[in-house]
Amino acid sequence: MDFSSIFTQTEFNKLMQKRIQSVLLISSSYDAFLLEEDGRIEEQIFNEYVALNLRYPPRFIQVTTAEEAFKVLHNEPVDLIISMLSVGGMDPFSLSKNVKADYPNIPIVVLTPFSREVSIKLGREDTSAIDYVFCWLGNADILVAIIKLIEDEMNAELDILSVGVQCIILVEDSIRYYSSYLPIIYRIVFNQSKKFMMEGLNEHQKMMRMRGRPKILLARNYEEAIDTYQKYKSNVLGVISDVSFQRNGEKIDNAGIELAKTVKRENAFMPFLLQSSDISVAQVAKEIRVGFLYKYSKSLLQELKHFLKVNLAFGDFIFMDPESHQEVGRVSNLKELQEKLFDLPDSSLRYHFERDHVSKWLKARALFPIAEMIRNFRIEDFDSLEASKQFLYDAIISFRISKNKGVIATFDPNKYDKYVKFARIGEGSIGGKARGLAFLNNIITKNSSELHFEQVDITIPRTVVIGTDIFELFMEMNNLYEVALSDMSDEDILEHFVNAKLPHRSDHYLRKFISAIDNPIAIRSSSVLEDSHYQPFAGIYSTYMVSNTDEVEVVMKQIGDAVKCVYASVFFKSSKAYMQATMNIIDEERMGIVLQEVVGQQHGNRFYPTISGVARSVNFYPIGPEKAEEGIVNVALGLGKQIVEGGVSLRFSPSYPKKALQLSSPEMTIRETQKKFFALDLDNTTFVPSVNDAVNLQYLDIKQALEDGSLRWLGSVYDYQNNIIRDGVMSKGIPLVTFSNILKNEVFPLAQVVKKILEIGQKEMNQPVEVEFAVDLQKTNEKPVFYPLQIRPTVEGEEALKENLEELCPEEQLVYSKSALGNGIIDDICDFIFVKSVGFSPANMINMVSRIEKLNHILLSDHRNYILIGPGRWGSQDPKLGIPVKWAQISGARVIIETALHGFCVDPSQGTHFFQNLTSLRVGYMTVNTVTGSGYYNEEYLMSKPAVYEDEWMKHVRLHRAAVVKIDGKKGMGVIAIPGE
Structure with missing residues (x-):
């Protein structure tokens, strides 16, 4: 009897007739990206569908509002709706009812983070129109599980009863637990199915076995469970059941035990697992001879895996010789085709390409663009076969580069090369920084038409991410937690970490990575909490760089040491203190690692990029005609440490690049622009494991950049004889970093590129963003490259102002201003120095300077800051316009x-020095003009308080409680509340 032919002609074609082909995902772009875990969901679903010989994997249609959702439903076929709890325009419960009224057959799933508040909210809502509610627990497999669960439900009757496919019944009414269990169960089933598939003796058997994987059926009450079991009992592999769930509409504490007894009476050998939060059920389970799982066990999921494993027990392309039909070559993927193309016999290549064999093989792997190109490829269109091979070779490289944009590949040492843009090692989380970089990679690809600039390439640097599971393995295999959580010094902790061993396969993976990278390598932290959507963990951990010289063994050791240094930095005193301050638990922190090609060029024994920068989509210190929402950019020559460490950089609005405040006069340009820059020392002996991650960085004078030629685009010269700044570096004089050729003459469209990146980033994240970047202008025979390095929400604790200041009553405040610069809340200042309005005369203002300076000195000596109030322009050099203090005096x-x-009445301050100090020191600034009715100032309140110091012109008071200063930088409003007594 021909077993395979029976399955081929009958049952095999019947399986999986109903499929989820189109999923409507209702969420923000950022939430969608997190749910899909950097694109891996698409990859997992694609792999599953290819293995099942289905033509198209499900596609995701992502919308952000209810209105957009109904528009999609009206115009496109949708098989499944997945909605987050927060939906623009309508709550998901009302949305579900409205959708069900018009589209009763479309399954609806609500996906929500797990919390007590969410559970209470769900308990209050009418969820009758929702098919399933799932918790997203940070596991990317949840979407695969949801899709497969619904597909299994749709296909169960035909596939199980007609063909004999097996099933596993999960009985669970807790959203939290079935959201955890289902991804685990499906992952085990998929892995088992792959083993079954590989046991097939031919392609047909392999496909049959994969199609025949067991189905998972979820029941959420006793009636569903018993009906499902009775219907499919001949094909049930096993049952996993909760103990307490509803029966006849009431919660029954022993419903699962009764179900177990019923199943065991019918089939004593049926595997059955009871799971409960009541440990006493373990004894009952033992008596009725079923398994037991304690829900509060620390190893809950591991025990579930163990139960499933113990109890529930396309091919290579072969090039042939057209005459002998003997194999002359074999490739298993596109990379191998590229590598072997020039080695394959001409006659074999001609034979297969003429018959369209190669394009069909590629289409089976969903490589449609390159497959279509090869299908239209004709050897006779070229002058020679060698020319046609070169054309194919170049086309494959281009396709592989484009294919890797926006995708995180799994790091495969056998396939990894320089064309893989972003890869991951390990299965754990990639951490916040890596996720931000992956999101950037994704949106660059998604918005490629908007980011197209004729003379600029925009791409992320070549990157490999080491997942957090490698960190956990490293910590456990070296017994480092006791050391890490101790009160040892940073140096002692670092020594223990550096002496520890990385997991055994690390050497093989790092060696392969190094072989594909020409530039130095940055080893950056990417912790789970870092660059979080809600917490400002940026810059807490370390970043190291290694020179990546030709001495492979030296580089291997240095990268390994640098990885350990980053791991150790999680437990340095500063990190622990920050954890405590942000109410996080150090045990919860897990570290991923970003290995990234450093952007830039080599100059002697130095390496650095032409430009590093940080751009923010909101500018809290806009100076007319700038607007807050137009953003702000800080740029510097050399490595980005110059900006990150708070060094001097050039600040400009991307909407007004020619109006840089620091360049407003020769004197200010000389004083306020960059004098030194950071570069990586390429001497490999300068890197040693150290708490200081700048151990092998050089801090150089900009004259060195002039010699290197990198100041060519950024530099100007101060002609001291004529007291003038000349653009470019060809003139004699003092070199300066002004970016004039870029900002004024636009030799590189920096402002345009940054502006577009900020617009897209803010749109995709649905909130203001901060983007780090680097630019390499010294590419030989290539276009300059703009490298986005990081994106994160600009949600800083001190800037989290949720109150609407427009709703406050001005007369109830101490100060109310409709013209303010800065952002956030200041709540630790008790001291006020103010000029009294009674007896004020502009003629006395110049005499006030020395007294203010003395008060400033006294307060600084006591480490106290203060709020300064007075008429006219502070710091004006014209005594008729305001008190002519120098910045040091206040x-x-x-x-x-x-x-x-x-x-x-004098217009607000306009001095460039004044505004430069406001922005660089982040000082709050308000103007109040009670004469014209613009704003409010309750001087009487301050006058009523006892004086620390008072004279005929001014007064210093100290309040018992700190005043609360609130500034809304987006709206340009500010208030100071009257402190409660």
């Missing part, structure tokens, strides 16, 4: 307020 002021008096 350097302790955290907030500066300019007021107006009858007979003395």
Whole structure:
């Protein structure tokens, strides 16, 4: 009897007739990206579908509002709706009812983070129109599980009863637990199915076995469970059941035990697993001879895996010789085809390409663009076969490069090469920084038409991410937690980590990575909490760089040491202190590692990029005509450490690049622009494991950049004889970093590129963003490259202002301003220095300077900041316009307020020095003009308080409670509340 022919002609074609082909995902772009875990969901679903010989994997249609959802439903076929709890325009429960009314056959799933508040909310809502509610627990497999569960439900009757496919019944009414169990069960079933598939003696058997994988059926009450079991009992592999769930509409504490007894009476050998939060059920399970799982066990999922494993027990392309039909070559993927193309016999290549064999093989692997190109490929169109081979070779390289954009590949040492843009090692989380980089990679690809610039390439650097599971393995195999959580010094902790061993396969993986990278390598932290959507963990951990010289063994050791240094930095004193301050638990932190090609060029024994920068989509210190929503950019020559460490950089608005405040006068340009820059020392002996991650960086004078030629695009020269700044570096004089050729003459469209990146980033994240980047202008025979390095939400604790200041009553505040610069909340200042309006005369302002300076000195000596209030322009050099103080004389002021008096109304400060200090020191600034009715200032309140110091012109008071200063940088409003007594 021909077993395979029976399956081929009858049952095999009947399987999986109903499929989820189109999923409507209702969420923000950022939530969708997190749910899909950097694109891996698409990859997993694709692999499953190819193995099942289905033509198209499901596609995701992502919308952000209810209105968009109904538009899609009206115009396109949708097989499944997945909605997050937060839906623009309508809550998901109302949305589900409205959808069910018009589309009753479309399954609806609500996906929500797990929390007590969410559970309470779900308990209050009418969920009758929702088919399933799932918790997203950070596991990317959840979407695969949801799709497969619904597909299994749709196909169960035909596939199980007609063909004999097996099934596993899960009885569970807890959203939290079935959301955890189902991805685990499906993963085990898929892995088992792959083993079954490989046991097939031919392609047909392999396909049959994969199609015949067991189905998972979920029941959420006793009636569903018993009906499912009775219907499919001849094909049930096993049952996993909760103990307490509903029967006849009431919660029954022993419903699962009754179900187990019923099943065991019919089939004593049926594997059955009871799971409960009541440990006493273990004894009952033992008595009725079924398995037991304690829900609060620390190893819950591991025990579930064990139960499933113990109890529930396309091919290579072969090039042939057209005459002898003997094999002359074999390739298993596109990379091998590229590598072997020039070695294959001409006659064999001609034979297969003429018959379209290769394109069909590629289509089976869903490589459609290159397959279509090869299908239209004709050897006779070229002058020679060698020319046609070269054309194919170049086309495959281009396709592989484009294919890797926006995708995180699994790092395969046998397939990895320089054409893989972003790969991951390990199965754990990739961490916040890597996720941000992956999201950037994704949106660059998604918005490629908007980001097309004629003379610029925009791409992320070549990157490999080591998952957090490798960190956990490293910590456990070296017994490092006791050391890490101790009170040892940073140096001692680092020594223990450096002496530990990385997991055994690390050497093989790192060696392969190094072989594909020409530039130095940055080893960057990417912790689970870092660059979080809600927590400002950026910059807490370390980043190291290694020179990547030709000495492979040296580089291998240095990268290994650098990885251990980053791991150790999780447990340095500063990190622990930050954890405590942000109410996080150090045990919860897990570290991923980003290995990234350093952007830039070599100059002697130095390496650095032409430009590094940080751009923010909101500018809290806009200076007319700038607007807050137009954003702000800081750029510097050399490595980005110059900006990250708070060094001098050039600040400009991407909408007004020619209006840089620091370049407003020769004197200011000389004083306020960059004098030194960071570069990586390429001498490999300078890197040693150290708490200081800048151990092998050089801090150089910009004259060195002039010699290197990198100042060519960024530099100007100060002609001291004529007191003038000349653009370019060809003139004699003092070199300066002004970016003039870029910002004024646009030799590189930096402002345009950054502006577009910020627009797209903010749109995709649905909130203001911060983007780190680097630019290499010295590419030989290539276009300059703009490298986005990181994107994160600009949600900083001190800037989290949720209150609407427009709704406050001005007369109830101490100060109310409709013209303010800065952002956030300051709640630790008790001291006010203010100029009294009674007896004020502009003629006395110049005499006030020394007294203010003395008060400033006293307060700084006591480590106290203060709020400074007075009429006119602070710091004006014209005594008729304001008190002519120098910045050093009021350097302790955290907030500066300019007021107006009858007979003395002056426009707000306009001095460039003044605004440069405001922005660089992040000082709050408000103007109040009670004469014209713009704003409010309750001077009487301050006058009523006892004085620390008072004279005929001014007064210093100290309040018992700190005043609360609130500034909304987006709206340009600010208030100071009257402190409660």
